[in-house]
Amino acid sequence: xxxxxxxxxxxxxxxxxxxxxxxxxxxxxxxxxxxxxxxxxxxxxxxxxxxxxxxxxxxxxxxxxxxxxxxxxxxxxxxxxxxxxxxxxxxxxxxxxxxxxxxxxxxxxxxxxxxxxxxxxxxxxxxxxxxxxxxxxxxxxxxxxxxxxxxxxxxxxxxxxxxxxxxxxxxxxxxxxxxxxxxxxxxxxxxxxxxxxxxxx
Numbered sequence: 001x002x003x004x005x006x007x008x009x010x011x012x013x014x015x016x017x018x019x020x021x022x023x024x025x026x027x028x029x030x031x032x033x034x035x036x037x038x039x040x041x042x043x044x045x046x047x048x049x050x051x052x053x054x055x056x057x058x059x060x061x062x063x064x065x066x067x068x069x070x071x072x073x074x075x076x077x078x079x080x081x082x083x084x085x086x087x088x089x090x091x092x093x094x095x096x097x098x099x100x101x102x103x104x105x106x107x108x109x110x111x112x113x114x115x116x117x118x119x120x121x122x123x124x125x126x127x128x129x130x131x132x133x134x135x136x137x138x139x140x141x142x143x144x145x146x147x148x149x150x151x152x153x154x155x156x157x158x159x160x161x162x163x164x165x166x167x168x169x170x171x172x173x174x175x176x177x178x179x180x181x182x183x184x185x186x187x188x189x190x191x192x193x194x195x196x197x198x199x200x201x
Contacts, residue, residue, distance in 0.1 A: 002165065004172070007197040008067035008082055009190075017055040017066045026051045047071075050079055058083050067194070080156075080178035080187055082194050086164065087173050101125050104135035104161050104171070119154065126160060126192070130199055135161040138188050140181060156184045158191035165200060174198055 008014065015025035030048050034040050040047065050070040058066040063083035071078045108123045121139035128134055137159050142152035155177045162172040176191025 003201045004065075004084065005197070005199045005201050006065065006067065006082065006084060006174070006194065008194055009069070011071075012067050012069045012082075013051060014067045015051075015055070017059045017063065019059065022052070022055050022059075026055065046077065050077065054079070054081050061085065078178075078180055078183075080176065080180070080190070082174070082176050082191065084198075085173045085175070087161075087171050088169060101133045101135040101161065101163065108135060108137050108161075121157075126195070128160075128162065128196055128198055131162060134163070138191075140184055143177075153179065154181060155179055156181060156187045158188055158195070160195045160198075162198065172198075 013029055015029055016022060026048060030044060030051070033047075034044055047070050051068065054068045054070065055066060058081065061083070063085045065084040066081055068081040069079060102125065105123050105125055119140055119142050121137050121141055123135070123137050126134050126136045137157070139157060141155060141157045143155050143157070145151040145153055156179075158176040160174045162174065164170040164172055174195045176187065176194065178187045180187065
């Protein structure tokens with residue numbers, strides 16, 4: 001996997017999501033934020049718990065990177081994550097699939113949201129500066145709570161599939177997600193802006 005960079009807003013959190021580094025970096029970050037913003041002190045435990053869960057979920061999903069926001073406004077938690085993962089572009093038989101953004105978009109259009117109702121998804125392509133075209137889905141989708149679990153959680157979701165340079169069977173998945181459905185449009189805009197900063201370095 002080539003090195004990459006991604007820029008999230010200054011108020012977001014970035015830290016080691018691997019189990020061996022997770023606790024120390026979360027604790028240090030929360031301590032630093034509380035020193036900078038003393039009004040966060042009453043929410044220290046809530047923010048720490050939220051960050052631990054986000055990091056654990058991201059690591060278990062195979063993410064290489066996670067940036068997240070975890071804030072508490074008048075007792076209402078607001079959260080969102082941006083993750084970067086590498087996916088194999090092969091079907092169940094092991095045959096390599098096309099990593100061309102148009103072909104990926106065509107495949108994604110054939111996949112419908114998991115449940116009827118308010119869940120929705122649009123498929124398009126996006127142009128990332130210095131990277132090129134990429135397939136993208138955005139919408140409000142029902143995602144499994146955990147692998148093998150029938151329960152779902154409705155999330156605002158933007159996913160961008162970037163062909164991995166030099167690889168014919170892998171793509172980089174840049175995913176933005178938030179459970180705050182009332183702010184779906186705003187989060188789609190944020191996820192688009194953050195994804196536009198992605199670069200291979």
